[in-house]
Amino acid sequence: MSTISTRPIGADLPRIDGPQKVTGTATYAYEHPLTEPAYVFPLLSTVARGRVTSIDARAALALPGVLAVLTHDDPPKLADTSDAELAILQSPEIHFRGEVVGAIVAESLEIGAHAVGLVRIEQQAAEHGVVLRADDPDLLRPDGVEDAATGDVEAALRDAATSIVATYSTPIEHNNPLEPHTTVARWQDGRLRLYESTQSVHGVRDTIADLFGLAPEDVHVTAPFVGGGFGSKGVVHAPTVLSVMAARAVPGRPVKLALSRPQMFTLAGHRAPTIQRVRLGADAGGALAAISHDLWQHTSRVKQFAEQATAISRMMYAAPHRRATHRMAPLDVPAQSWMRAPGIAPGSFALECAMDELAVALGLDPIELRVRNDPPIDPDTGLPWSSRNLVACLREGAERFGWAGRSPTPRSQRDGRWLVGTGVAGAAYAPESTPGSQAQIEVLTDGRYAVRIGAMDVGTGTWTTLTQVAAEALGVAVEQVALEIGDTALPYSHVPGGSAGIGSWGSTLYGAARAFRDAHGADPQVGDEVTAGAADNPAEDAYAMYTFGAQFAEVRIDADTGEIRVPRMLGVFAGGRIVNPRTARSQLIGGMTFGLSMALFEAGVMDANVGAVVTDDLADYHVAAHADVRELEACWIDEADPHVNPMGTKGIGEIGIVGSAAAVANAVFHATGVRVRDLPITPDKVLGAD
Ligand code: MOS
Numbered sequence: 001m002s003t004i005s006t007r008p009i010g011a012d013l014p015r016i017d018g019p020q021k022v023t024g025t026a027t028y029a030y031e032h033p034l035t036e037p038a039y040v041f042p043l044l045s046t047v048a049r050g051r052v053t054s055i056d057a058r059a060a061l062a063l064p065g066v067l068a069v070l071t072h073d074d075p076p077k078l079a080d081t082s083d084a085e086l087a088i089l090q091s092p093e094i095h096f097r098g099e100v101v102g103a104i105v106a107e108s109l110e111i112g113a114h115a116v117g118l119v120r121i122e123q124q125a126a127e128h129g130v131v132l133r134a135d136d137p138d139l140l141r142p143d144g145v146e147d148a149a150t151g152d153v154e155a156a157l158r159d160a161a162t163s164i165v166a167t168y169s170t171p172i173e174h175n176n177p178l179e180p181h182t183t184v185a186r187w188q189d190g191r192l193r194l195y196e197s198t199q200s201v202h203g204v205r206d207t208i209a210d211l212f213g214l215a216p217e218d219v220h221v222t223a224p225f226v227g228g229g230f231g232s233k234g235v236v237h238a239p240t241v242l243s244v245m246a247a248r249a250v251p252g253r254p255v256k257l258a259l260s261r262p263q264m265f266t267l268a269g270h271r272a273p274t275i276q277r278v279r280l281g282a283d284a285g286g287a288l289a290a291i292s293h294d295l296w297q298h299t300s301r302v303k304q305f306a307e308q309a310t311a312i313s314r315m316m317y318a319a320p321h322r323r324a325t326h327r328m329a330p331l332d333v334p335a336q337s338w339m340r341a342p343g344i345a346p347g348s349f350a351l352e353c354a355m356d357e358l359a360v361a362l363g364l365d366p367i368e369l370r371v372r373n374d375p376p377i378d379p380d381t382g383l384p385w386s387s388r389n390l391v392a393c394l395r396e397g398a399e400r401f402g403w404a405g406r407s408p409t410p411r412s413q414r415d416g417r418w419l420v421g422t423g424v425a426g427a428a429y430a431p432e433s434t435p436g437s438q439a440q441i442e443v444l445t446d447g448r449y450a451v452r453i454g455a456m457d458v459g460t461g462t463w464t465t466l467t468q469v470a471a472e473a474l475g476v477a478v479e480q481v482a483l484e485i486g487d488t489a490l491p492y493s494h495v496p497g498g499s500a501g502i503g504s505w506g507s508t509l510y511g512a513a514r515a516f517r518d519a520h521g522a523d524p525q526v527g528d529e530v531t532a533g534a535a536d537n538p539a540e541d542a543y544a545m546y547t548f549g550a551q552f553a554e555v556r557i558d559a560d561t562g563e564i565r566v567p568r569m570l571g572v573f574a575g576g577r578i579v580n581p582r583t584a585r586s587q588l589i590g591g592m593t594f595g596l597s598m599a600l601f602e603a604g605v606m607d608a609n610v611g612a613v614v615t616d617d618l619a620d621y622h623v624a625a626h627a628d629v630r631e632l633e634a635c636w637i638d639e640a641d642p643h644v645n646p647m648g649t650k651g652i653g654e655i656g657i658v659g660s661a662a663a664v665a666n667a668v669f670h671a672t673g674v675r676v677r678d679l680p681i682t683p684d685k686v687l688g689a690d
């Protein structure tokens with residue numbers, strides 16, 4: 001563990017916004033005090049494909065307190081209809097079950113909910129397809145994603161001393177932040193005011209301005225606190241558009257829409273299901289000769305979204321012969337979007353399970369197999385690593401977890417009726433680089449530095465950690481920094497997706513701090529001010545930059561019932577410099593919990609007849625809860641990476657989920673001898689294959 005530092009970066013600082021959160025005074029999107037808000041209720045399709053033939057809203061409109069009904073009959077005008085997920089109510093076509101086909105705007109929640117039931121929506125259903133198949137006749141290659149082929153994979157697999165072929169599958173998974181997607185909108189004098197639960201205030205501003213033909217400066221978005229997003233709040237979804245349409249229908253009046261939990265399963269994006277065939281070939285010593293990863297996923301008809309699961313197989317281990325392919329089946333399903341470690345979460349499940357299968361086939365320890373195939377340079381780009389400490393993480397983890405002396409034989413450890421096993425997996429995640437953000441620094445009358453940037457805190461601790469980075473960049477104590485984030489009135493900032501938050505915003509603050517000192521020196525006056533962005537980092541083109549990690553899990557499985565428990569998990573990470581050990585640990589164990597949940601519980605169950613996910617609440621779609629999580633430990637090795645950015649941070653928002661589901665699956669195999677290749681791992685699969 002890192003030691004407590006007196007410097008701002010590295011300090012074990014409690015959350016600055018903690019008191020506001022625990023006293024309930026932190027204002028989330030729905031909670032901004034506004035006079036006489038109206039309430040938006042979406043009307044939704046109940047067939048997966050077809051068209052709306054008529055909407056009879058007369059009874060709803062006759063209800064006192066119903067202010068407006070929106071439908072495609074009188075389509076709210078949009079300036080840009082190129083994004084079909086967002087171009088709602090522009091046509092009667094239905095693209096998926098649960099699609100927005102209208103809305104009620106009402107004086108109260110009660111009136112709105114009642115009015116929804118009074119609307120008669122006639123739909124003509126067409127034949128739908130919602131089930132992913134690798135032999136779907138309409139498979140397509142995602143735009144901009146090329147197949148990769150190096151050497152001759154088929155020959156290398158044929159000639160390999162040992163090879164494995166395995167097909168893995170992962171289900172639809174849903175982002176389920178505690179705070180649902182929420183918009184509060186007011187349209188007044190051609191200007192739009194939004195309180196939005198979003199990961200990017202400027203992203204919302206720009207998207208909405210384009211859609212409604214407004215100047216960006218006429219759209220003001222505020223999001224001081226956000227109750228989680230896991231990627232789904234990184235882009236605008238249809239409910240935000242619907243809320244703005246509703247606000248325009250009742251000018252001057254604020255309208256509110258918070259998705260219900262079932263609506264979160266269709267209108268907030270999701271992770272596509274995947275089918276992944278991994279083939280590995282190695283020589284007798286375990287050196288990989290071939291790595292091949294073929295991927296199939298579904299994509300919606302409204303918007304293509306590539307879940308790039310093969311990306312990790314392109315860089316994780318070295319092999320002279322390599323192949324990666326990616327195909328998508330367009331189906332009548334809702335639009336996907338980002339979900340924590342997009343692509344890499346399901347991809348690492350397949351690759352890291354396959355490595356375990358290869359280790360078993362070789363009779364080699366799975367850690368040793370990974371060590372022997374640790375590439376000196378990035379196999380994908382040929383660039384040197386800015387730093388790569390996967391092996392150090394594996395070794396540190398083996399030591400802490402107690403790996404030494406582990407029997408390689410599956411089903412060899414028993415404790416009463418419990419079968420016990422352990423598993424390991426590697427992890428890697430490349431933090432995005434998002435240049436172009438700006439920050440303003442100004443000396444306030446009390447002598448503190450106002451630091452203004454349109455960043456946001458999705459719940460991870462940005463209020464605290466960005467204050468620390470700003471203090472370090474300015475060379476002052478954290479108490480000297482008054483951070484302002486979460487508003488488009490602040491300088492432009494990019495979405496923090498892809499673990500880019502601290503790296504991107506922090507680089508921006510370093511650039512602004514340097515510009516401030518250049519302009520005003522070490523002893524500035526009240527009102528001295530500078531707005532600037534990050535300096536270019538030429539190292540970004542010269543190095544492959546990744547956070548690495550090693551995941552360990554122990555499982556216990558009831559030999560009679562197949563009940564699965566995970567008494568402990570350990571993650572050891574190499575994420576560069578850690579800004580705040582308290583918030584970092586929280587991020588990492590949060591990611592690992594996500595992985596545990598992915599391994600054992602989460603599945604959007606698609607009903608082929610209904611044409612929709614039917615497990616659309618938190619009772620049927622279980623997300624790991626406290627009772628599921630026992631001993632969960634995350635730690636990190638000291639790592640100084642001089643290339644990544646001025647802070648030396650590499651991004652830790654997503655690495656916790658990478659490989660963690662594979663570690664659990666590998667432990668399940670070790671405990672039972674049953675290789676479950678289809679997530680989630682449920683008792684029936686453990687028993688059924690026995
Ligand atoms: Mo993250 S899924 O890139 O917001």
